Amino acid sequence: MDSTKGIAFTEEEEALVVKSWASMKKNAGELGLKLFLKVFEIAPTAKKMFSFLRDSDVPVEKNPKLKTHAMTVFIMTCESAVQLRKAGKVTVRESSLKRLGSTHLTYGVADEHFEVVRYALMETIREAVPEMWSPEMKAAWGTAYDQLVAAIKDQMKVASQAS
Numbered sequence: 489m490d491s492t493k494g495i496a497f498t499e500e501e502e503a504l505v506v507k508s509w510a511s512m513k514k515n516a517g518e519l520g521l522k523l524f525l526k527v528f529e530i531a532p533t534a535k536k537m538f539s540f541l542r543d544s545d546v547p548v549e550k551n552p553k554l555k556t557h558a559m560t561v562f563i564m565t566c567e568s569a570v571q572l573r574k575a576g577k578v579t580v581r582e583s584s585l586k587r588l589g590s591t592h593l594t595y596g597v598a599d600e601h602f603e604v605v606r607y608a609l610m611e612t613i614r615e616a617v618p619e620m621w622s623p624e625m626k627a628a629w630g631t632a633y634d635q636l637v638a639a640i641k642d643q644m645k646v647a648s649q650a651s
């Protein structure tokens with residue numbers, strides 16, 4: 489299954505993602521946290537999915553594991569943009585993609601969650617680089633995220649059929 493084949497992602501689109509990421513990178517931890525605080529504001533029940541939030545007395549905004557997940561979302565979306573331009577598809581290592589599929593299936597991540605994170609990601613970037621933000625930049629990050637999520641969802645389907 490591969491719903492991410494043959495996407496035309498231009499050099500300009502890639503450049504928009506890479507340029508804004510270069511400017512956000514130094515604050516990646518803080519921005520990642522902001523991203524997930526937005527997610528939990530919109531969808532408070534999403535907190536329950538994260539085992540390390542459930543089993544911890546540390547306040548959400550101080551949880552290092554949440555920071556790590558949030559940064560991963562950012563970094564992988566940026567990498568997805570680079571790959572889309574080079575290969576026309578998302579090429580996360582097969583084994584990582586498989587694991588991503590089964591983890592997100594196991595923890596009950598649904599379409600709505602991916603939507604909320606998409607919205608919060610756009611808001612976070614818009615607030616982080618207001619001087620660069622444009623409809624084109626939003627579309628470029630949006631495509632990179634959507635294609636990555638499509639690849640994860642394909643693997644979630646594979647994992648659900650295997651169990």
Ligand code: HEM
Pocket residue numbers: 527534537538539540557560561564565587588589591592595597601602603605633636637
């Ligand atoms: C582009 C989108 C996303 C990426 C790249 C991503 C990436 C990851 C990675 C790398 C892990 C670590 C485990 C593994 O490697 O399988 C993970 C775990 C997890 N992700 Fe995501 N994720 C994404 C979206 C989401 C969304 C939308 C949610 C729900 C709001 C979510 C919830 C979780 C949960 C609950 C875990 C397990 C955490 C635990 O150990 O308790 N993820 N994700």
